[in-house]
Amino acid sequence: MAVQKIITASIVGINASLVEVQADVSNGLPTTIIVGLPDTAVQESRERVRSAIKNSGFKYPQTRVSLNLSPGYLPKAGTHFDMPIALAILMANGLKVVNTDSSLFIGELSLDGMVKPTAGVLAMVEAGQKVGLKNVFVPLGNASMASLVKGVNVYPVGTFKKLVDHLCGVELIKAVNTSSTVMHPLVSEQPEIDFSHIVAQEHAKRALEIAASGGHNILMTGPPGSGKTMLAKAVLGILPNLSDEEILNLTKIYNSSGLLQSGIINARPMRSPHHSSSVPALIGGGGIPRPGEITLAHHGVLFLDEFPEFPRAVLEVLRQPLEENFVTITRSKTSYIFPASFILIAAQNPCPCGNFDEPGLECTCSTSSIQRYKKKISGPILDRIDLHINVPRLKYKEFFAGSINESSNDIKARVCNARKIQVRRFGKAQTNNEMSTSQLKKFCILNKHSSALMEQAVNKYQLSGRSIHRVIKVARTIADLTGSENIELEHIAESLQYRLRDAAGA
Secondary structure, eight states: OOOEEEEEEEEETTEEEEEEEEEEEESSSSEEEEESSBOHHHHTHHHHHHHHHHHTTOOOOSSEEEEEEESTTSOBOSSTTHHHHHHHHHHHTTOOOOOOTTEEEOOEEOTTSBEEOOTTHHHHHHHHHHTTOOEEEEEGGGHHHHTTSTTSEEEEESBHHHHHHHHTTSSOOOOBOGGGOOSOOSOOOOOSSOGGGSOSOHHHHHHHHHHHHHTOOEEEEOOTTSSHHHHHHHGGGGSOOOOHHHHHHHHHHHHHTTSOSSSOOOSOOEEOOOTTOOHHHHHEETTTTEEOHHHHTTTSEEEESSGGGSOHHHHHTTHHHHHHSEEEEEOSSOEEEEEOOOEEEEEEOSSSSSOTTOTTOOOOOOHHHHHHHHHTSOHHHHHTOOEEEEOOOOOHHHHTOOOOOOOHHHHHHHHHHHHHHHHHHHTSSOOGGGOOHHHHHHHOOBOHHHHHHHHHHHHHHTOOHHHHHHHHHHHHHHHHHHTOSSBOHHHHHHHHHHHHHHHTTO
């Protein structure tokens, strides 16, 4: 028989590349060989496919079966190759089906012929749609996710036999209507912590509002029990709702990572890795790299508690994503680029015991141990954090002061308004933190008084060029929160206080 070809795809990072499954049945001893850089899961598909074909009522060739996954230079990983491999084998063995040239096949087979959901469907369907493939055959459990991609006919497949019956014209599978797919089928849950639940700490709340409005990074320093974690968790409640494009991006990331097989991600993520996390866990890695915590926090919040306790090598890899909003992982044959646009919220104690400079509490740390503790975080990392604030421990009376605190919804309204101003300014979904140098010069012109204050601060505290830019970006966000078109003196003054806490050694 002639060599038969079936189109599928392989995950590359969070995206996918099309793969052609070529099958040839020839004379020779009964054996099945797979070439084309298959990983262990693909190699093991031989046994799954053999049993699935037999238990679906078809005959597996009793001769030599050669399978090639093209292109040969691209590593192939995952169990979703089962269905296209099984179909290619039957077609090479004489099965007559309709033309499959414009179709994409994805699915893992169980031994009884059932088609099981698999990871990465959304990215693979996107890859097929971009090259003009019209028909997509996916597992029944992945159909709703695949239908998020417009312009393709999605056929949900429950069993391998039903797929063959459809292709032979025996019993057709009804396609999912992608035009009626709703992007927001779920209602976002209310955040666990509302800002109204947090007493006092007005300075910290203000700083977090600025961070959420402009996408800025923030470092909170305070003793244990001062509420740093609670403040960080409350931030999700004041961030704007995800746009349709952001929902699709996040869903693709989580689906390609194997963390989501159905449904969508319609709420901003908050990732909080433990301080014992490794470099690959944080930025991604592996033989075929998969996204790490910073990519899973895309469009959301990355919360690093006990900031100085993270290994220095782990913290240093944050330099690129904090500056460029993506991370590049290079392997011998190719490079993988993962998106990483997130708000970094870091929290730390003032010293190892946590009682340094706390009234009424004794600090048991030596001067040298405090200095070593602070030096665990390098200057370049601190330089990339826009806001530095102290979160003091509250006194007993402050817990029962009886004051009415603003709710997260009230703060969120101001944050959303500031974000709308930034969208109008840049002509696209972009935050002030993402401003380029040219945009900074265009949209952040300082008047005489603001410029004079900046010059004094730079001369006194020897601020770096990056620090100067970040101070001005934060001032731009503060101005947006007040609805001011220009950056005034008070905006620069407030922005400087968040930066100079660290520069002054406070």
